[in-house]
Amino acid sequence: MGTAPAQLFPEFLVExxxxxxxxxxxxxxxxxxxxxxxxxxxxxxxxxxWAKRKITAAFTDRIAVNRVGPFGLLIIPASAVQLLxxxxxxxxxxxxxxxxxxxxxxxxxxxxxxxxxxMGRLGPINFHLADPEVGFALVFAFASIASVSLVMAGYASNxxxxxxxxxxxxxxxxxxxxxxxxxxxxxxxxxxxxxxxGIVSAQTTTxxxxxxxxxxxxxxxxxxxxxxxxxTANMAEIGRNPFDIPEAPTEIVAGYQTEYSSAYFVLFYLGxxxxxxxxxxxxxxxxxxxxxxxxxxxxGFIWFVVKIWGFFLFTQWARSALPRVRIDQLIEIGWKxxxxxSFANLVLxxxxxxxxx
Amino acid sequence: xxxxxxxxxDDAAIERTPDELEALLGDLVVKRxxxxxxxxxxxxxxxxxxxxxxxxxxxGYDHLSVVSAQEYENRYExxxxxxxxxxxxxxxxxxxxxxxxxxxxxxxxxxFRTADWxxxxxxxxxxxxxxxxPDLRRxxxxxxxxxxxxxxxxxxxxxxxxxxxxxxxPLQEHHKDDESDTMFLNIGPHHPATHGVLHLKxxxxxxxVVDVEPDIGYxxxxxxxxxxxxxxxxxxxxxPDRWDYISAGLLNExxxxxAAEDLADIEVPEYAQVIRTMGAEMCRIAAHxxxxxxxxxxxxxxxxxxxxxxINDRERVQDLLEDLTGQRLMFNYFRLGGVVWDLxxxxxxxxxxxxxxxxxxxxxxxxxxxxxxxxxxFQMRTIDTGILPPEVAKDYGATGPVARGSGVDYDLRRDxxxxxxxxxxxxxxxxxxxxxFSRLLVRMREVEESAKIIEQCVDLLEDWPEEERNIxxxxxxxxxxxxxxxxxxxxxxxxxELGIYIRSDGTDKPARFKIRSPCFSNLQTLxxxxxxxxxxxxxxxxxxxxxVLGEVDR
Numbered sequence: 001m002g003t004a005p006a007q008l009f010p011e012f013l014v015e016x017x018x019x020x021x022x023x024x025x026x027x028x029x030x031x032x033x034x035x036x037x038x039x040x041x042x043x044x045x046x047x048x049x050w051a052k053r054k055i056t057a058a059f060t061d062r063i064a065v066n067r068v069g070p071f072g073l074l075i076i077p078a079s080a081v082q083l084l085x086x087x088x089x090x091x092x093x094x095x096x097x098x099x100x101x102x103x104x105x106x107x108x109x110x111x112x113x114x115x116x117x118x119m120g121r122l123g124p125i126n127f128h129l130a131d132p133e134v135g136f137a138l139v140f141a142f143a144s145i146a147s148v149s150l151v152m153a154g155y156a157s158n159x160x161x162x163x164x165x166x167x168x169x170x171x172x173x174x175x176x177x178x179x180x181x182x183x184x185x186x187x188x189x190x191x192x193x194x195x196x197x198g199i200v201s202a203q204t205t206t207x208x209x210x211x212x213x214x215x216x217x218x219x220x221x222x223x224x225x226x227x228x229x230x231x232t233a234n235m236a237e238i239g240r241n242p243f244d245i246p247e248a249p250t251e252i253v254a255g256y257q258t259e260y261s262s263a264y265f266v267l268f269y270l271g272x273x274x275x276x277x278x279x280x281x282x283x284x285x286x287x288x289x290x291x292x293x294x295x296x297x298x299x300g301f302i303w304f305v306v307k308i309w310g311f312f313l314f315t316q317w318a319r320s321a322l323p324r325v326r327i328d329q330l331i332e333i334g335w336k337x338x339x340x341x342s343f344a345n346l347v348l349x350x351x352x353x354x355x356x357x
Numbered sequence: 358x359x360x361x362x363x364x365x366x367d368d369a370a371i372e373r374t375p376d377e378l379e380a381l382l383g384d385l386v387v388k389r390x391x392x393x394x395x396x397x398x399x400x401x402x403x404x405x406x407x408x409x410x411x412x413x414x415x416x417g418y419d420h421l422s423v424v425s426a427q428e429y430e431n432r433y434e435x436x437x438x439x440x441x442x443x444x445x446x447x448x449x450x451x452x453x454x455x456x457x458x459x460x461x462x463x464x465x466x467x468x469f470r471t472a473d474w475x476x477x478x479x480x481x482x483x484x485x486x487x488x489x490x491p492d493l494r495r496x497x498x499x500x501x502x503x504x505x506x507x508x509x510x511x512x513x514x515x516x517x518x519x520x521x522x523x524x525x526x527p528l529q530e531h532h533k534d535d536e537s538d539t540m541f542l543n544i545g546p547h548h549p550a551t552h553g554v555l556h557l558k559x560x561x562x563x564x565x566v567v568d569v570e571p572d573i574g575y576x577x578x579x580x581x582x583x584x585x586x587x588x589x590x591x592x593x594x595x596x597p598d599r600w601d602y603i604s605a606g607l608l609n610e611x612x613x614x615x616a617a618e619d620l621a622d623i624e625v626p627e628y629a630q631v632i633r634t635m636g637a638e639m640c641r642i643a644a645h646x647x648x649x650x651x652x653x654x655x656x657x658x659x660x661x662x663x664x665x666x667x668i669n670d671r672e673r674v675q676d677l678l679e680d681l682t683g684q685r686l687m688f689n690y691f692r693l694g695g696v697v698w699d700l701x702x703x704x705x706x707x708x709x710x711x712x713x714x715x716x717x718x719x720x721x722x723x724x725x726x727x728x729x730x731x732x733x734x735f736q737m738r739t740i741d742t743g744i745l746p747p748e749v750a751k752d753y754g755a756t757g758p759v760a761r762g763s764g765v766d767y768d769l770r771r772d773x774x775x776x777x778x779x780x781x782x783x784x785x786x787x788x789x790x791x792x793x794f795s796r797l798l799v800r801m802r803e804v805e806e807s808a809k810i811i812e813q814c815v816d817l818l819e820d821w822p823e824e825e826r827n828i829x830x831x832x833x834x835x836x837x838x839x840x841x842x843x844x845x846x847x848x849x850x851x852x853x854e855l856g857i858y859i860r861s862d863g864t865d866k867p868a869r870f871k872i873r874s875p876c877f878s879n880l881q882t883l884x885x886x887x888x889x890x891x892x893x894x895x896x897x898x899x900x901x902x903x904x905v906l907g908e909v910d911r
């Protein structure tokens with residue numbers, strides 16, 4: 001839209017360090033990807049062993065980790081060592097190499113998704129790796145690779161609980177992917193572009209001004225109905241309560257990850273957390289104005305982080321408070337409810353956009 | 358009244374004298390063998406079904422509490438303890454002797470479905486064989502066990518080899534038959550939602566359950582045999598705490614106390630009865646809180662806040678019970694003829710702590726209603742799942758909140774009063790939903806009723822004159838009830854009718870000590886609730902039964 005596309009992170013590196021030619025671009029891209037990847041992984045590291053415990057404890061009137069280091073923060077390295085030091089048990093009859101590849105695919109696919117997410121500026125650096133014209137479609141494609149991993153793990157584990165979990169994952173993804181993307185398309189209709197930066201900048205205008213406060217034209221405010229639909233579908237997409245059906249520890253033990261231990265288990269957990277953050281990032285970009293927020297544009301990254309952590313908090317809240325729906329109920333909600341609603345939303349949006357524009 | 362009269366509810370409700378019953382049964386009765394609690398009719402082993410059908414259909418004895426079996430010097434004997442759901446004080450025992458060399462007796466399973474497991478247990482532990490039983494296998498012990506441990510010629514020193522039973526390998530292929538494409542799934546014995554070591558042999562068609570068969574006995578600790586080798590006066594009382602160990606200890610102790618006190622004709626002082634009533638209801642709150650907590654785990658997932666909230670509330674009751682009894686789980690607080698000691702000093706402090714708990718309780722219950730029962734997803738999950746129709750519940754001998762959640766208005770505290778209950782003002786809670794939701798709701802509402810009872814007890818105890826605080830009757834050091842006296846007595850435990858059958862032989866130890874566990878009977882209803890439902894519903898149904906394996910397996 002109006003504003004010129006911001007300088008991407010790799011371009012910034014090329015310019016700043018004067019890296020020459022194609023090789024320079026590759027090196028810059030790798031460095032940038034490593035930085036972004038590590039930021040996300042650092043979030044995960046804080047979220048998994050520490051924040052999750054603290055948050056759950058707060059919801060359940062407990063204290064949780066507070067002995068190791070300040071606020072129990074040193075539990076993070078302690079847990080890391082503990083988890084990695086455990087024996088990797090390879091059950092008899094697992095289908096290798098599928099069984100070994102599955103735990104890698106989950107975090108990898110979720111991390112890939114971050115390649116097109118505009119995470120906003122911090123000082124001179126714009127944390128945005130790539131901005132292809134089809135970025136918006138790409139991010140959903142990456143995010144849904146995750147279910148391949150779950151099916152693979154479920155099928156290769158040679159365990160009936162895992163198999164059930166894997167099958168549940170497929171059924172759930174089919175039921176929710178379509179409403180999710182159809183709802184996202186209504187945003188595309190508004191923005192008129194599939195480019196991530198375009199979708200973000202389309203939300204920078206002011207919607208209304210109430211008592212001197214500018215309410216930005218975030219799509220969550222423009223179309224709250226689509227926001228709620230998307231949020232719900234997103235919870236199912238990342239498999240959190242009330243839709244943690246593929247894992248459902250009290251029903252099918254831990255579903256697809258029942259047979260995984262040690263590093264593989266860590267990879268799965270890592271993948272799930274990255275996936276939650278990716279879900280939060282997609283939500284932020286699509287409906288919450290990306291990195292926009294009060295203050296100068298150069299602290300946008302902080303707002304972005306706040307938004308995805310807010311989403312993380314939301315998932316944890318749901319996990320502490322909400323019951324799990326049954327698989328047949330979920331599929332019913334997905335196919336009979338959300339799909340219809342999302343198409344209604346899409347048509348309505350198309351009409352409105354057509355009339356206004 | 359004549360035999361030809363059609364069965365009407367009025368007819369069934371009539372209370373008959375033992376002689377009228379004998380006339381009703383006519384030639385079926387070989388002789389009388391009355392028990393302390395009920396008239397007993399000895400019948401021939403091949404007329405069990407006929408006798409029980411007459412008693413069930415024409416005399417209205419629709420509740421087979423328990424089947425207790427035992428071996429004598431010259432015969433085996435199975436006793437069917439019958440009651441009426443409408444009035445459990447009307448009891449009758451049907452005594453079925455079986456031949457010493459060839460102990461075969463007709464099965465009661467076609468008349469009362471609940472006899473299935475009870476007879477399997479009798480076969481397993483005593484060795485009576487039941488003709489016409491659909492599935493006479495061992496139930497508590499491994500299938501390969503040699504001998505019957507409670508029979509007289511059992512050699513306990515003989516080494517036993519317990520091999521892994523069929524389907525022990527969870528990876529093993531199993532289909533119901535060649536054509537169907539069902540999948541066999543072992544749920545348990547180690548599974549997050551089996552509430553202990555319970556094994557459900559499940560056959561699945563996709564996500565739907567075709568068949569589920571509970572496999573129990575993993576926690577069998579010979580509780581009956583241990584009680585039989587302890588003296589009435591002192592050595593048995595610690596055991597009941599270990600049956601339903603989910604802090605329902607005092608309720609269990611009361612079951613033994615009631616049976617033994619009636620057997621030995623011991624009168625309990627009123628003051629002790631009030632203390633017992635108060636303690637028992639505290640235990641009920643603790644047990645129901647845990648039931649709520651674990652049900653939330655099963656339905657919500659394992660990080661639900663409800664679990665910790667309910668555990669917190671249970672902790673408060675637990676503190677009160679600790680103050681009262683000096684113990685947190687294995688109370689050992691009751692004595693035959695009373696309780697072991699008076700309320701803790703200073704009494705005012707105990708009363709005020711109890712009142713604080715009671716004052717805060719409505720707020721907690723309100724919170725649970727907000728968090729759990731009024732949640733739409735929760736309702737979607739639990740309403741109309743795990744259906745247990747009242748007739749089926751009765752047929753299986755289901756009692757307690759499970760039966761009351763199916764609208765069966767049966768509570769021994771009111772219907773067969775003991776302790777101080779009939780002096781107090783409280784209500785029996787029933788719900789007509791017959792589903793998982795109703796069973797949970799019954800428990801939550803019972804907590805409020807229990808609180809009412811405790812409050813009244815505290816009022817009474819506070820004003821009790823100091824000189825009349827008699828906590829124990831005078832009971833001889835050694836109790837030797839009359840030879841061959843038999844009694845079955847039950848109390849309303851946290852899970853339902855917890856009954857004890859004792860036969861004395863003139864010594865200071867019981868000759869036969871049989872525990873009627875409510876969980877054992879309730880668990881039998883699981884296939885009725887689960888078949889045709891989805892896996893998550895089976896888990897929810899199991900949670901709503903609120904079983905404790907310590908009590909199921911004993």
